Amino acid sequence: MKNSTYKKDRSQLSENQINNHKNFDKTIQNVTPKPNAFLKSFKYWGSGGIAIIALVASIHFFNTNKETNLQQTTAKGNFTYEPNDELAQLTAIKPPILENNIPYEIYKINASNDEVITTKSGTTFLIKKNSLVDSNNNIIEGEVEIHYREFRNPVDIFLSGIPMTYETDGIEYPFESAGMLDIKGFKDSKPIQIGKNKTIDFLFNSTTEDNGFDFFTLNKETGVWTKDNQKIPVANYQQAANKKQDNINIEKPISPTKQNKKKYSLNLDIDKSNFPELAYYEGTIFEVNETNKKFDPIIYKVQWQDAELSNSKIKNNYTLKLTREDSSIYLTVYPVIKDKYYQQAIDKYHTEISSYKKHLAANTDEFEGYDNIAAKTISQEINEAIARNTTEQFANNGGSPISVRAIAGSIVTRAFRISSFGIANCDMIIIPQNQPNLIAKQKTVDQNGNSIKVSNYNVANPKKNAVQSFVNTNNELRYHRNGPSVLWFVSDNGLIGIAYPEEFKKIKKSETLVFHTFPSQKGIEELRELMAYK
Amino acid sequence: MKSNSTEHHFTKKQILSEEEDIRKAKKNLKDFEVLYNRYYIRIFQFIYQRVQTENQAADLTSETFIKAMENLKSYKFMGLPFASWLFRIARNEIYLQHKKGNKIRQVNFQTADINSIAEEINEPNNSTEILIDAIKKLNSSDTELIEMKYFEKRSYAEIALILNSNENNVKVKTFRVVQKLKSIINPSKK
Numbered sequence: 001m002k003n004s005t006y007k008k009d010r011s012q013l014s015e016n017q018i019n020n021h022k023n024f025d026k027t028i029q030n031v032t033p034k035p036n037a038f039l040k041s042f043k044y045w046g047s048g049g050i051a052i053i054a055l056v057a058s059i060h061f062f063n064t065n066k067e068t069n070l071q072q073t074t075a076k077g078n079f080t081y082e083p084n085d086e087l088a089q090l091t092a093i094k095p096p097i098l099e100n101n102i103p104y105e106i107y108k109i110n111a112s113n114d115e116v117i118t119t120k121s122g123t124t125f126l127i128k129k130n131s132l133v134d135s136n137n138n139i140i141e142g143e144v145e146i147h148y149r150e151f152r153n154p155v156d157i158f159l160s161g162i163p164m165t166y167e168t169d170g171i172e173y174p175f176e177s178a179g180m181l182d183i184k185g186f187k188d189s190k191p192i193q194i195g196k197n198k199t200i201d202f203l204f205n206s207t208t209e210d211n212g213f214d215f216f217t218l219n220k221e222t223g224v225w226t227k228d229n230q231k232i233p234v235a236n237y238q239q240a241a242n243k244k245q246d247n248i249n250i251e252k253p254i255s256p257t258k259q260n261k262k263k264y265s266l267n268l269d270i271d272k273s274n275f276p277e278l279a280y281y282e283g284t285i286f287e288v289n290e291t292n293k294k295f296d297p298i299i300y301k302v303q304w305q306d307a308e309l310s311n312s313k314i315k316n317n318y319t320l321k322l323t324r325e326d327s328s329i330y331l332t333v334y335p336v337i338k339d340k341y342y343q344q345a346i347d348k349y350h351t352e353i354s355s356y357k358k359h360l361a362a363n364t365d366e367f368e369g370y371d372n373i374a375a376k377t378i379s380q381e382i383n384e385a386i387a388r389n390t391t392e393q394f395a396n397n398g399g400s401p402i403s404v405r406a407i408a409g410s411i412v413t414r415a416f417r418i419s420s421f422g423i424a425n426c427d428m429i430i431i432p433q434n435q436p437n438l439i440a441k442q443k444t445v446d447q448n449g450n451s452i453k454v455s456n457y458n459v460a461n462p463k464k465n466a467v468q469s470f471v472n473t474n475n476e477l478r479y480h481r482n483g484p485s486v487l488w489f490v491s492d493n494g495l496i497g498i499a500y501p502e503e504f505k506k507i508k509k510s511e512t513l514v515f516h517t518f519p520s521q522k523g524i525e526e527l528r529e530l531m532a533y534k
Numbered sequence: 535m536k537s538n539s540t541e542h543h544f545t546k547k548q549i550l551s552e553e554e555d556i557r558k559a560k561k562n563l564k565d566f567e568v569l570y571n572r573y574y575i576r577i578f579q580f581i582y583q584r585v586q587t588e589n590q591a592a593d594l595t596s597e598t599f600i601k602a603m604e605n606l607k608s609y610k611f612m613g614l615p616f617a618s619w620l621f622r623i624a625r626n627e628i629y630l631q632h633k634k635g636n637k638i639r640q641v642n643f644q645t646a647d648i649n650s651i652a653e654e655i656n657e658p659n660n661s662t663e664i665l666i667d668a669i670k671k672l673n674s675s676d677t678e679l680i681e682m683k684y685f686e687k688r689s690y691a692e693i694a695l696i697l698n699s700n701e702n703n704v705k706v707k708t709f710r711v712v713q714k715l716k717s718i719i720n721p722s723k724k
Contacts, residue, residue, distance in 0.1 A: 004639040004677075005586070006666055013588065018578045021592035024567045030596070031563065031603045167608065168622065212703050231702055 092223030095161035096490050097520050102160050104147040104182075111140045111187075114385045121150050122205035123181070126382045131198035132185055139195065144187045151180040152207050154460035154467040154486075155527050163223040164467060166216070166429055175225075176466040178213040178414065178426035179206045185421055192421075199417040201378040206414045206426065207465055209234060215416055218423040225425070232414045232426060233375045253352040254316060256281050256345035259336040264288040264297060266320070266333060270309055275318075281348065283341025286333035289317055295331065375415035430466060452497060452515065457489045462531040486530055488523070489515065496523025500530070552616050559606060566603055573617055574599075577624050580696075583686060584628050586640045594631060598624045621696040641669075641677065643685040651684050655716045668718040676711045683708050 095101040109115040111132045118124045132140045151157050157164060157177065164175045181204070185192040194200060215228040254277060259265060266286045272279035288295055291314075299322065306323040312332050320331045337345045418424055460467040487499040497515030518526055552569075559566040577598055582591035601623050602609075609619060632639040648662045657665075669680055682688045682696065690708070694701045 004641055004670075006670065007586075007640055007642045008662070008666075009644055010642050013579075013582060015575055017588070018575050018582075021578065021588075021595065022571075022574050024570050027570070027596050027599050028563060028566070028603065030600050168619070211706060214700065229700075231700055 092163055092218075093161050093220055095159060097159065097494070097524075100159050100520060100524055102149050102151060102156055104149045107146045107148065108143055109146055110142060111144045112142060116382060116385050117146065117148070119148055119150070121152060123150065124203045124382055126201045126378075126385050128198065128201075128385075131195050131200070132187075132192050133195040134187065134190070134192055137195070140187050140192055142187075144185055144192060146183065146185050148181065148183045151177070151182075153465060153528075154462070154531055155524060157465075158458055158460070158467045158469075158527075159524070162218065162423060163225075166225050166227075166427070168429070173429040174466055174468045175216075175425070175427040176430050176464045178208045178210065178428070178465065179204055180423065180425040180427075182423045183418070183421055194418070194420055199419050201381055201417050202415065203379060203382055204414045204416065204426070206234065206412045209236075209412050210428070213414075213426040213428045216425045216427050217418075217420070218425070220423065225427070230374070230416055232416050235375070235379075235413045235415070253280065253349055255349055255353075256337045256342065257334070258342045259285065259338050260287065261339075263290075264295065265336065268307060268309065268320070275309065278335055281335075281337050281341065281345040283338035283345070284335045285338055286318070286320070287336045289314070289332040289334055292331050299329065299331075374417070378415045378417065430464070452489075452491055452495075452517070457487060459485050459487050460531065461485055486527065487515075488527060490520070491517070494520050496520055496527070498523065498526060498530070556606070556609065556616060559603075560609075563603055563606070566599075566606065569602075569616060570599055573620050576617065577620055580621060581624055581628060583642050583681070584640060585631075586638055590631075594624070594627050597627050601627065615695065618695045625696070641681055641685070643681075647685045647687075651680070651712075651715070654684070655712055655719070657716070657719055664719060665715075668715050671718050672711065672714065676714065679704070679708050679711050680715075 105119055107117050109117070109127060111127075112129055114129050115127045116124060117127070127146070130139050132144060134140055151160050151162070157180065160180075160182075162180070164177070165172045166175055167173075181202075183200070211232075211234045213232060215230045215232050216225040217228060218225050264287065266288065268286055270278060278284055302322075302324065304322045304324050306321075308321040308323070310319050310321070312319045314332060317332050317334045320333050322329050322331070414426055416424075416426075456469065458467055458469050485501060489497045491497060495517045496519075497517045499515050517523075555565070555568050559569060574595065578591055578595045581594045581598070582588065585591050585594065598620060602620055605623075628639070645662060648665050652665060669677060672680065679693070682693045683690075688696075690701045690704045693708075694704045697704065
């Protein structure tokens with residue numbers, strides 16, 4: 001630790017010596033009433049060096065038009081995006097650019113079943129049957145909608161307008177987030193809740209590996225975050241995925257297809273040792289694939305000398321070569337089950353697929369071997385729910401939760417439970433370590449030298465998943481010259497102005513900081529690019 | 535300074551009774567004296583461990599309680615011992631003094647404490663100086679963990695309370711710092 005001295009074997013003070021300094025009456029005389037709660041001293045962020053500012057910190061909100069003209073996006077898979085204008089009505093959450101607010105993914109589930117959802121980011125959560133209630137605490141049955149979104153980087157956080165500070169000992173600290181989520185439910189368009197003593201279990205795909213994050217929930221009306229005592233362990237699911245890879249040789253049972261008597265079929269006596277999958281179900285015959293355009297039923301009348309079966313390029317199909325003295329024909333065929341054996345085959349399939357999924361789940365449990373009992377339980381319950389053939393929804397059009405998470409780019413999972421709908425966050429308070437080392441007079445101009453009136457700024461450190469907003473009242477910026485900060489504003493006419501980290505390094509005391517201005521959409525893209533978040 | 539390992543253990547009843555003391559103090563600041571008397575020595579010892587002189591410790595302890603009283607109305611009871619909040623104010627006061635540059639941050643330790651670290655990192659033959667040099671290379675938050683765990687002999691639970699963290703995180707972080715010390719002393723074993 002720099003600028004410190006290290007003292008060996010200093011004598012300790014006795015309690016009497018310490019008590020000699022004790023004087024409550026004198027101490028209380030020095031207490032001065034706290035000024036207006038809105039007046040705060042400047043703040044600054046961490047050792048990485050973020051610029052920040054002397055200000056009046058009434059939490060700023062950008063004025064936005066409540067009328068929305070949003071584009072609805074529908075992605076592949078069983079979910080949709082919902083434009084979000086509801087937050088504009090709330091007091092503590094104010095998206096700065098309403099049309100660019102982070103949309104919800106919408107999932108339709110049956111509240112009477114265990115349902116597992118894997119979101120676009122790879123987060124997986126389990127809603128157990130009968131765990132949702134209406135406003136009168138009655139258990140909800142049948143179809144409900146779950147609206148879900150995540151904020152995974154500083155730009156998402158900025159666009160959400162969710163306050164990201166936590167007040168403790170009278171000081172407001174910025175949050176660094178390892179991922180934040182917003183979830184709510186509706187039955188027939190009416191809001192629903194999670195029932196008493198019920199939870200939704202999450203395997204949350206997270207953006208940072210550090211395990212020093214705590215769990216917080218937000219009161220949307222007041223903007224106050226409350227710390228939850230839940231411990232959130234971090235698991236590396238890439239390792240779990242590798243384990244799964246080791247088990248790739250496990251054969252997945254193929255679901256039986258019932259014979260269609262309107263189609264042509266063939267009963268072949270095959271050597272099942274070469275095709276064990278065809279020995280799986282009794283009563284297996286072959287139907288002729290309709291892709292055989294030249295198929296002629298006359299083949300039934302021909303005396304074939306030989307029949308040879310091989311795997312086809314078409315999944316679950318085979319190529320049948322029928323040969324006689326002077327010619328051969330090739331047919332694409334697939335296995336089906338004769339009517340009278342079908343029920344027996346289906347029963348066998350259900351038994352086998354359940355066993356297969358359980359085996360896979362057991363070998364892909366990210367929290368296997370972890371000490372945290374809650375995390376292990378969450379992980380096991382989700383994997384078992386998948387294994388029970390629970391309806392499972394994927395935002396990314398299929399794939400196991402682990403493969404979706406891998407596609408989404410992060411490598412760790414956090415396990416936790418929520419007991420109410422709303423906004424929850426894996427956060428860490430950023431404790432200030434270094435004071436800003438430069439002060440510049442602030443005059444905001446665009447790249448053409450035109451003055452821009454700006455009252456609100458945002459600052460983020462790309463190395464930390466954190467963003468802070470502030471109000472500029474005295475045209476003075478305090479910042480770390482070599483910090484990696486990105487500073488930006490949204491002007492009244494919707495332009496986004498960005499000051500780049502390299503410009504912080506160049507600026508000298510009292511110089512003017514130049515902002516590059518962009519139309520909002522382009523500005524957001526630029527910010528995402530700058531912070532390496534697509 | 536050796537921490538009394540039972541000091542940080544608060545029963546639910548104690549914490550709730552403390553909430554009542556806080557509520558009274560919020561109404562009438564003079565009632566804060568109960569809390570002042572309860573925690574004065576602990577806060578003083580905590581600060582004294584981190585500064586050069588007794589008078590500096592007395593001033594900062596006084597500042598800590600002044601800040602606590604000034605901000606008491608914004609204090610939100612969240613089921614944690616009140617001491618946790620006081621420790622955090624004290625840390626902040628020490629930090630501010632240090633940053634202002636008019637007070638030197640001091641790390642106080644006993645020779646025996648250094649020996650216990652040496653054993654922990656399986657380098658019992660290293661001299662105190664080598665270990666101290668290694669500790670000097672740590673950043674402030676790492677040093678703070680070593681200070682609390684090995685110099686002040688605080689339990690993980692108490693460190694968690696002071697750092698507003700949880701016990702498990704503190705354990706993991708402390709383990710990492712010890713590993714870091716090992717690799718500083720013996721880079722080849724990294």
